Amino acid sequence: MNFGMPTLIELEGLEANISLCNELGLDFIEINMNLPAFQAECLDAEVLNELKTKHKMYFTFHLPEDLDVGHFNKRIREANLKVVEDTIQLASRIDAPLINMHMNNGIYFTLPNRKVELYEKFEEEYLRNILASSNHINQMLKGTGVKLAIENTGIYHKPFIRKAVEMFLEETDCYLTWDIGHDYSSGKKDEAFMLIHKERMKHMHLHDAIGERNHLELFTGEIDLPYFFDLAKENNCSCVVETKTIEALKNSTIRLLDRDKGFSLT
Numbered sequence: 001m002n003f004g005m006p007t008l009i010e011l012e013g014l015e016a017n018i019s020l021c022n023e024l025g026l027d028f029i030e031i032n033m034n035l036p037a038f039q040a041e042c043l044d045a046e047v048l049n050e051l052k053t054k055h056k057m058y059f060t061f062h063l064p065e066d067l068d069v070g071h072f073n074k075r076i077r078e079a080n081l082k083v084v085e086d087t088i089q090l091a092s093r094i095d096a097p098l099i100n101m102h103m104n105n106g107i108y109f110t111l112p113n114r115k116v117e118l119y120e121k122f123e124e125e126y127l128r129n130i131l132a133s134s135n136h137i138n139q140m141l142k143g144t145g146v147k148l149a150i151e152n153t154g155i156y157h158k159p160f161i162r163k164a165v166e167m168f169l170e171e172t173d174c175y176l177t178w179d180i181g182h183d184y185s186s187g188k189k190d191e192a193f194m195l196i197h198k199e200r201m202k203h204m205h206l207h208d209a210i211g212e213r214n215h216l217e218l219f220t221g222e223i224d225l226p227y228f229f230d231l232a233k234e235n236n237c238s239c240v241v242e243t244k245t246i247e248a249l250k251n252s253t254i255r256l257l258d259r260d261k262g263f264s265l266t
Contacts, residue, residue, distance in 0.1 A: 001236065001238075002028060003027055003028075003253075003256070004021070004027055004239070004240050005017070005026050005028075005241055006029070006062070007031055007032045008244065008246060008249070010245060013037065014037075014038075018055050018057065021055070024249065024250065024253045026057070028057055029059055030060045030062050031059055031061050031062065033064050034062070034065055040087050045090055048090075048094045049094050058096065058097070059096045060238065061091055061096060061100065063087060064083065067084070067102070068106070069084065069129070070129045070130045070133065071104075072126070077129060084101075084137055084140070088137075088140050088141060088144060091144070091146045096146065098148075099148050100149050100151050101150050102153055103161055105117065105158075105161070106119035117160075119161075120158065123160045123163075126160060127160070127164060130164040134168045135171070138172060138173055138174060146173070147173055147175050148174045148175065149175045149176055149202050150165055150168055150176055151178075152176075152178060152190035152194060153179065153186075153190075154187075154190060155189070155190075156190040156193040156194070175201065176201045177204065178204050178231075179205035180228050181205065181206075181209045181214030181215060182205075184214065185213070198231065199235070201235045201237060202236075203237055203240075204231075204237045204238070204239045204240070205242040206228065207252075208221030208222070209221045209222060215244050217243055241253060
């Protein structure tokens, strides 16, 4: 079971993140493509390969969180799919095993007495777009050795989202990421869906939570972390220690070692 870290906003550039990754004895870095420096067109595969060889680590990718492959507008949808395609090509060139993706809720209209979610209102069209996009993405993944893992964000209580994710799971190279902090802080809105499909889980985002506060240091909150460690082992998941600061990441890694849960970070 491999442990990694996200690219941190406190650190300037990829090499500073790699230095911390090495210091903590972690196996990989998840490159967050929300950041301007980490767009696919800004990253050089040759340089990334040199870095991973030199430092004996590897990379995964986190697609931009505003990505929307179910968008009603064809041109916007195609542009989003091009971002996915560029990332798959880059990941393939550096033997990155996994790309993480959020599902997008879409737009909603606020009426005097209720909120109308457009992907729910026009579910048939939305799911038609998702089906086409999931098929297209799976075709792009074939033969690359790269997996797509869809991350929960506390929205799996919505039927249209569950149906969309299940369309992806029908594809051979599409899997799940369980973000345990998102799930806990949502009131475990994702848990039932994740457990039904737990055999498709390949990736995990680890952080602790207290109520609606998440991305806390490991072992400082309310989450039953040993349960998720066992689940990650069972599914041979890669695990990102997804705290957001250098201090929290260091403390979490120390606590992982101190708790001696039967795995090693070396």
